Amino acid sequence: xxxxxxxxxxxxxxxxxxxxxxxxxxxxxxxxxxxxxxxxxxxxxxxxxxxxxxxxxxxxxxxxxxxxxxxxxxxxxxxxxxxxxxxxxxxxxxxxxxxxxxxxxxxxxxxxxxxxxxxxxxxxxxxxxxxxxxxxxxxxxxxxxxxxxxxxxxxxxxxxxxxxxxxxxxxxxxxxxxxxxxxxxxxxxxxxxxxxxxxxxxxxxxxxxxxxxxxxxxxxxxxxxxxxxxxxxxxxxxxxxxxxxxxxxxxxxxxxxxxxxxxxxxxxxxxxxxxxxxxxxxxxxxxxxxxxxxxxxxxxxxxxxxxxxxxxxxxxxxxxxxxxxxxxxxxxxxxxxxxxxxxxxxxxxxxxxxxxxxxxxxxxxxxxxxxxxxxxxxxxxxxxxxxxxxxxxxxxxxxxxxxxxxxxxxxxxxxxxxxxxxxxxxxxxxxxxxxxxxxxxxxxxxxxxxxxxxxx
Numbered sequence: 263x264x265x266x267x268x269x270x271x272x273x274x275x276x277x278x279x280x281x282x283x284x285x286x287x288x289x290x291x292x293x294x295x296x297x298x299x300x301x302x303x304x305x306x307x308x309x310x311x312x313x314x315x316x317x318x319x320x321x322x323x324x325x326x327x328x329x330x331x332x333x334x335x336x337x338x339x340x341x342x343x344x345x346x347x348x349x350x351x352x353x354x355x356x357x358x359x360x361x362x363x364x365x366x367x368x369x370x371x372x373x374x375x376x377x378x379x380x381x382x383x384x385x386x387x388x389x390x391x392x393x394x395x396x397x398x399x400x401x402x403x404x405x406x407x408x409x410x411x412x413x414x415x416x417x418x419x420x421x422x423x424x425x426x427x428x429x430x431x432x433x434x435x436x437x438x439x440x441x442x443x444x445x446x447x448x449x450x451x452x453x454x455x456x457x458x459x460x461x462x463x464x465x466x467x468x469x470x471x472x473x474x475x476x477x478x479x480x481x482x483x484x485x486x487x488x489x490x491x492x493x494x495x496x497x498x499x500x501x502x503x504x505x506x507x508x509x510x511x512x513x514x515x516x517x518x519x520x521x522x523x524x525x526x527x528x529x530x531x532x533x534x535x536x537x538x539x540x541x542x543x544x545x546x547x548x549x550x551x552x553x554x555x556x557x558x559x560x561x562x563x564x565x566x567x568x569x570x571x572x573x574x575x576x577x578x579x580x581x582x583x584x585x586x587x588x589x590x591x592x593x594x595x596x597x598x599x600x601x602x603x604x605x606x607x608x609x610x611x612x613x614x615x616x617x618x619x620x621x622x623x624x625x626x627x628x629x630x631x632x633x634x635x636x637x638x639x640x641x642x643x644x645x646x647x648x649x650x651x652x653x654x655x656x657x658x659x660x661x662x663x664x665x666x667x668x669x670x671x672x673x674x675x676x677x678x679x680x681x682x683x684x685x686x687x688x689x690x691x692x693x694x695x696x697x698x699x700x701x702x703x704x705x706x707x708x709x710x711x712x713x714x715x716x717x718x
Contacts, residue, residue, distance in 0.1 A: 332469055337385050345382040349416040350392055355379055358415060362408045366399035375399070385685045386468050388440050389660035392433040393426065402431045420665050424658040432658045436665065440468040441675055441690040447698040450504040450705055454511055459570060463502045464495055465674065468688040476636060477503070478576060481606045481616040483631065485623040485651045486640030491674035492619045493523050495638065496580055497694035500527065501702050508706045511570050515549050515579040517542040519586045526699045530706040539591045546601045549579050549614065553605055556612040567611055576613040579605070584618040589627045599630060606633035623650045640676030641666035652679045652686060661686035
């Protein structure tokens with residue numbers, strides 16, 4: 263038989279608690295140890311030069327290459343500063359838990375148990391993710407009930423609670439709103455050579471830089487609730503690609519089941535526009551037929567891929583409110599779903615690209631969701647939607663699209679995920695007015711040229 267320890271009223275001694283804390287946070291031993299070892303080995307002067315050089319190199323990196331610094335170094339430095347010198351540090355964190363009654367009491371030992379901060383991640387200037395180990399006797403609901411109060415205490419815009427695994431929650435803290443002003447519609451380039459179809463300007467990201475998305479080489483799905491600004495993305499794309507549309511290098515195919523959203527650009531679609539569900543089915547079938555004819559033409563020419571040109575134009579199929587076609591109209595749903603599955607699985611090589619917009623991104627509404635590699639999530643109505651759109655764990659990493667207020671001032675704000683790091687970025691689409699749309703139509707209809715054959 264094994265030992266059965268008697269329940270003692272004494273707590274673990276302070277020196278052992280300190281040792282356990284250092285084991286959990288080795289950086290507080292590592293940094294002094296490295297400096298001390300350097301001083302003993304190289305001498306204090308040389309060590310000082312090395313530290314000064316490292317600081318200088320960091321400063322040069324910060325000023326000389328903002329993109330790589332903000333991607334690699336800034337999240338680490340920002341998380342470290344907020345972990346140890348902000349609201350998540352020892353004394354401040356305990357005070358915060360005490361004020362909001364997020365502690366438990368061990369009545370026999372008369373010990374207060376505090377939730378423990380395990381790590382802090384700060385993927386962007388406006389979002390922190392704090393992984394917390396719950397105190398014994400707590401559940402995630404204790405934090406969920408205090409989310410609004412916690413946000414006010416730490417002077418954040420909002421706090422979202424994400425259940426991780428048993429005994430752990432993540433606090434997704436939005437510290438501020440990076441987008442306080444409307445972003446004007448993109449300027450229309452004058453020449454086709456000025457457009458990069460792999461980086462089409464849509465708006466701005468939370469760092470203040472240009473937000474671009476690929477059109478060539480991928481299919482895009484944009485999810486967002488009513489009034490979230492989905493159509494701002496579509497019109498920003500069209501303005502950024504205006505000279506290619508004008509020169510016949512990009513051809514538009516538009517399904518507009520709401521009848522109103524894209525009616526203004528009907529004159530530049532060359533009769534490739536449909537609003538009734540039955541007509542949308544016919545249009546999508548024509549788009550797929552065009553794709554198959556292009557496949558045969560490329561086969562005869564011995565081509566595996568082509569660049570956009572008048573001979574091989576990029577055929578952009580815009581499907582607004584795709585859920586209304588594939589889920590809510592059963593008489594057409596199966597055929598439209600099958601056609602879109604064929605087009606999205608084979609169309610990239612022939613430059614047949616789908617750009618779809620949806621309110622409910624679950625599999626029951628859009629069974630072919632995984633055939634859209636490029637995804638954007640604007641304001642949603644459910645905390646499960648960010649993970650459905652951007653991938654598992656996106657909300658825990660900061661994509662709290664369900665926390666964006668449902669007011670007109672937030673239209674166009676959402677998240678997209680960096681392809682390499684899988685880190686969500688908060689973005690905002692440019693706002694395109696009715697005048698901007700009329701300007702686009704006039705530009706395309708009145709500015710025809712015949713000199714451009716292809717673009718790289």
